[in-house]
Amino acid sequence: MTTPYSTLPGIRFLLGGAFALILTGCASHLRPPAPLENRSPSSSSKPAEPERLPPGHENAGKPGYYTVKPGDTLIRIGLETGQNWKDISRWNQLENADLIEVGQVLRVVSPGQDPSQVASRPVVTPRIEPRPIAPVTTAPVPAAPPATAATPAASAPATPPVASTPVPAPAAGPAASAGRDADDDVNWLWPSQGPIVTGFEGTRSKGVAISGKEGDPVLAAADGRVVYAGSGLRGYGNLIIIKHNDTLLTAYAHNKALLVREDQMVRRGQKIAEMGSSDTDRVKLHFEVRRKGKPVDPVKVLPAR
Incomplete structure (x- = not known):
């Protein structure tokens, strides 16, 4: 079948238009894209937030x-x-x-x-000052009556000597202990009578560990007020803290049972807890003495055992 000659110009026109569109598309594809304009606000113009400082x-x-x-x-x-x-x-x-x-x-x-x-007050370890020993006086012994014939000397009853009891000297007060803080004059008592199994080391052991049996009484080492009774301090188990004055406090840790409450006044020698093994590997009492928060060796503070 032959195509009429009259239709060839139309076909040429269509082919020419298609070829022009292809060239235009290629040209637009090869043309570099127009730069994008950033219309967002510049980050450098935004003021930086001030660094947050902790309270106080x-x-x-x-x-x-x-x-x-x-x-x-x-x-x-x-x-x-x-x-x-x-x-x-x-x-x-x-x-x-x-x-x-x-x-x-x-x-x-x-x-x-x-x-x-x-x-400005120096932090020193409180110590027990030696008490002066009262002189020992002996009352004179009356002379025995002379021997007589009726009463032989061998049978005469001798008058027994009078035993003299030393009078304990009063505790040394602030005036007698120059250089000591008045708060150091506390009437101390050991909180438990068991043996010391761990001594004071300052950093690793801030007190002493006293051995005993579960349920043994734990006593207040001196008069004071309970400022904490609970188990909220990690590593201490069931803990009691007693404040004795503005300078000194004591801590009693690892108890089985607490027998006092916060803000309660206690007396020296009062049973405040029962010994246990809370937050530790054995039954013991961990006992601390602190002066202005600094741990001191209880052995140097409490009476000699």
Whole structure:
């Protein structure tokens, strides 16, 4: 079949248009794309947010303030500074005593107390001053009556000598112990009569471990007020902390049962707990003495055993 000659111009026209479209498409494909204009606001024009500083940062390093470290709780801070954790919470107006952050700076002295004076007082280990021994006096013994014929000397009853009892000297007070803090004059008592199985080492052992049987009585080492009774301090188990004055406190750890409550006044020798093995591997009493929060050797503070 032959195509009429009259239709060839139309076919040429269609083929020419298609060829032009192909060239146009290729040209547009080869043309580099137009640059994109970034109309978003420049990040450099946005002001940088100021770095958030922990509460109380302005007091860091000042006397009478404590910077919170990882793992700290108010209970531990109270033990380390010799204060009642409730007082620390109140002095810093904490709404939740469990919410403190690393780097936060807390006041650890009373607002009415000058922190510089507290810091200027030397931290020394309290010791027991030797008491003067009272002189021993002996009453004169009456002479025996002379022997007579009726009463031979051999049969005459001798007058027994009068035994003299030494009079204990009073405890040395602040005036008699120059250079000592008045708060060091505490009437101490050992909290348990068992043997010491771990001695004081300052860093690894901040007190002494006293062995005993489960349920043995744990006694208050001196008069004072219970500032903590619970198990919220890791590594101490069932713990009691007693504050004896503005300087000294004692801690009694690993108990089986606690027999006192917080804010309760206790007397020297009062049973405050029963010995146990809470948060430890054996039955024992871990006992600490702290002066201004610094651990001291109980053997150098309590009476000789």
